[in-house]
Amino acid sequence: xxxxxCIFIMALVTYLIRMLPLVLIRRKIENRFLRSFLYYLxxxxxxxxTFPAILTExxxxxxxxAALIVAVLLSLRKKSLITVALAASATVLVxxxxxxxxxxxxxx
Amino acid sequence: xxxxxxxxxxxxxxxxxIGLGYFAVAIAIGIAAHRAGMxxxxxxxxSFTNVTxxxxxxxVGLLAAxxxxxxxxxxxxxxxxxxxxxxxxxxQKFPADMPLIHRFCVSFGVTDEIFAITAAKTxxxxxxxxxxxxxxxxxxxxxxxxxxxxxxxxxPTAVVTAxxxxxxxxxxxxxVPPAKENHVIAGSAxxxxxxxxxxxxxxxxxxLSSGFRIIIVTVLVSAAAAFFFPLKDExxxxxxx
Numbered sequence: 001x002x003x004x005x006c007i008f009i010m011a012l013v014t015y016l017i018r019m020l021p022l023v024l025i026r027r028k029i030e031n032r033f034l035r036s037f038l039y040y041l042x043x044x045x046x047x048x049x050t051f052p053a054i055l056t057e058x059x060x061x062x063x064x065x066a067a068l069i070v071a072v073l074l075s076l077r078k079k080s081l082i083t084v085a086l087a088a089s090a091t092v093l094v095x096x097x098x099x100x101x102x103x104x105x106x107x108x
Numbered sequence: 109x110x111x112x113x114x115x116x117x118x119x120x121x122x123x124x125x126i127g128l129g130y131f132a133v134a135i136a137i138g139i140a141a142h143r144a145g146m147x148x149x150x151x152x153x154x155s156f157t158n159v160t161x162x163x164x165x166x167x168v169g170l171l172a173a174x175x176x177x178x179x180x181x182x183x184x185x186x187x188x189x190x191x192x193x194x195x196x197x198x199x200q201k202f203p204a205d206m207p208l209i210h211r212f213c214v215s216f217g218v219t220d221e222i223f224a225i226t227a228a229k230t231x232x233x234x235x236x237x238x239x240x241x242x243x244x245x246x247x248x249x250x251x252x253x254x255x256x257x258x259x260x261x262x263x264p265t266a267v268v269t270a271x272x273x274x275x276x277x278x279x280x281x282x283x284v285p286p287a288k289e290n291h292v293i294a295g296s297a298x299x300x301x302x303x304x305x306x307x308x309x310x311x312x313x314x315x316l317s318s319g320f321r322i323i324i325v326t327v328l329v330s331a332a333a334a335f336f337f338p339l340k341d342e343x344x345x346x347x348x349x
Contacts, residue, residue, distance in 0.1 A: 001174075001176075001177075003145065003146055003147075003150050004150065005177065006167065006171065006175075006177065007153060007154045007157065007158075009177055009184070010154065010158050010167050010180060010181075010184050011154075011157035013181050013185055013188070014159075014160055014163055014191070015216065017184075017185065017189060017191045017192050017195070018191045018192075018194075018195050018215040019216075020192075021192055021193075021196040022198060022199045022211045022218075023211045023212065023215070026200070032338045033334050033335065034334075035193075035339055036333070036334035037330050037333075038190065038193035038330075039193070039339055040292070040296050040329075040333040041189065041190050041193075041326060041330045042220075042282070043283045043286065043293050043297050043300075044296050044297065044299075044326050044329045044330050045186070045187055045300075045326045046162065046279040046282055047279075047297040047298075047300040047301050047304070048300040048301065048304040048321070048322050048325040048326060048329075049162065049165075049166065049276075049304075049322055050276045050280065050301070051304055051305060052301075052304065052305045053169075053276070053318070054273060054276040057269070057272055057273055057276070058269055058273060059266075059269060064273065067273045068276065071276065071277040072280050072284055075280045075281045075283075075285060076288055078285055079281070080129075081129055081133075081278050081281045081282070082128070082129045082132055083281075084277045084278065084280060084281035085132065085133060085275070085277040086132070086274060086277070087277065088273050089270040089271050089273055089274045090270070091273075092269060093267065096266060096269070096270075097266070108264065
């Protein structure tokens, strides 16, 4: 396993996905199932990637859970991508700091 | 259509908020890449050549867990397959007589955000508009990754853990607003999370790598959503994510 080979494979696959339709297809996609499948796909992929992974990325399960709740609440209020991203991080920092303080008597 | 120069300048302008957002999010990618064993240069080259947050985040996760070239290729294919639809939509946005070389070049930077600003323009779009947006967005993404990989080793663990979660926050910000308007998206997102959770706890199935778990959930839930709730004729045909 070479990291350089991995990067090359990633870049190649990703470029082909982006390039082939732009170069080959100039007509609008008419197939209803395919159009619907591709329409729903990004939301489903991102959801599957987020949960339950967010719970295990953090030191404690509840700090990840709190970050997810905060991110969803802010997203419901249509806050920008960067605001939501940073608020999720801040939540983890605060929740883990408080937990550490209760358990060890020190924030970090 | 604008002249090449004006189109490029307009693209630069519209690309600024994208570049700034990318810079911040890419820091988390850089940190994760460095932790997964990539050098600073490798992290930077990955971002410059891939320009995809979800794809790179998944790749870094796979590298950290140990993976194969085939698994890496399939994961990129599935995670980034949404670009296929975006590129299809964009193929309609450029002039029919546009030289083929521009189609090859524009393809390089089809991200969710670049797609969004390009698809949102009315009428034919000059490829130079996209090049203008690339000129801000791609350096923002690459430099953010380099900075993340570079300071990631200096930052306290608590801060690194916290920043790593920012990507999931970004995903929520992409999924939740349309889910609020569309109950099928909301239901699919919840079903995807439930299924993803089950596949991490059920016996035998929990041994699947995270890449294949995401592939299985994505294909099954998307197919179910498309089968039971097909889009109406013009609904969301150029919906950005």
